[in-house]
Amino acid sequence: MARLHGVFPYLVSPLRDDGSVHTKVLSRLCDHLIDAGVHGLAPLGSTGEFAYLSHEARAVVVETTIAAVAGRVPVIAGVASTATVDAVSQAKRYERMGADAILAVLEAYFPVSEAQIVAYFTEIADAVGIPLVIYTNPSFQRADLTLAVIERLSEHPRIAYLKDASTNTGRLLSIMQLCGDRLGVFAASSHIPASVMLIGGLGWMAGPACLAPRQSVELYEHCRAGRWQEAMTAQRRLWRLNEAFARFNLAACVKAGLAIQGFDVGAPVRPQSPLSSEQYRELELVLHGLS
Secondary structure: OOOOOEEEEEOOOOEOOOOOEOHHHHHHHHHHHHHOOOOOEEOOOHHHOHHHOOHHHHHHHHHHHHHHHOOOOOEEEEEEEOOHHHHHHHHHHHHHHOOOEEEEEEOOOOOOOHHHHHHHHHHHHHHOOOOEEEEEOOOOOOOOOOHHHHHHHOOOOOEEEEEEOOOOHHHHHHHHHHHHHHOEEEEOOOOOHHHHHHOOOOEEEEHHHHOOHHHHHHHHHHHHOOOHHHHHHHHHHHHHHHHHHHHOOHHHHHHHHHHHOOOOOOOOOOOOOOOOHHHHHHHHHHHHHHO
16 A cells, blocks of 8 residues: 555544434545545544444444445544453454554553553554554543654554644654654644644644545645645635634534535534534634635
8 A cells, every 4th residue: 555645534423313323424425525635534533523432333434434435545444442452353343344544542541651552552553454543642642652652653564654633743843753754644633734744744634624625635735745835825724724623622613514514414422512503603604714
């Protein structure tokens, strides 16, 4: 498989009122994003509300995404658990379904040591034959990945990428210098993607790309071609969307935005709440400004 790069929207998990996955809506969303030029899709990221879904619902989301994509772009399936054996089971299941890579998150209840964190990701990578993207998000994780841990993990032949949502671009540069070509770095929307691309990033995996896929791809192409002035113009135009995400619940914001765009993705999983009427109108204005 060619090296992953570009814009990977974190897919929402469209749900009916009874909690079942709305597979037709998810398939339509996949087609829409691919038609807009995205470079891959990532089901069961944070925007996909993985922490709120049963294992069977997660599997339906991944299976539906892979079927809808039909090999047109890579699919990176999200795996998350507090228990290593469960995470390994998820990863092997998604590989059998046809996922091209695994995005692995460590959830934690009790504290875990650096050695235990390394073991968690290593066991997942040992269990599959596809690339592993390690994901760190200190805003939501009890156990963050230190630079020393990331450097050790980068030595594994299948741990090939990092998705970093620390908001610290200097940390990303340190990771790139420590790990070199062993570890490709993807940013989050909480970074300024143009800055991450400038220092050597491969792209970004983020929820807002679901709402502005064409504009996100345009920004990426400017960066890749070294058209930095045009890239920053595109970045500034997209930044109001990131500001909305910073104020509102992540899944609620993306799901509301997709509803505005005609996708019946349902409400965020309770106890999360949908956007208020005022917030919904504010998001409408932001999206209108992007068109």
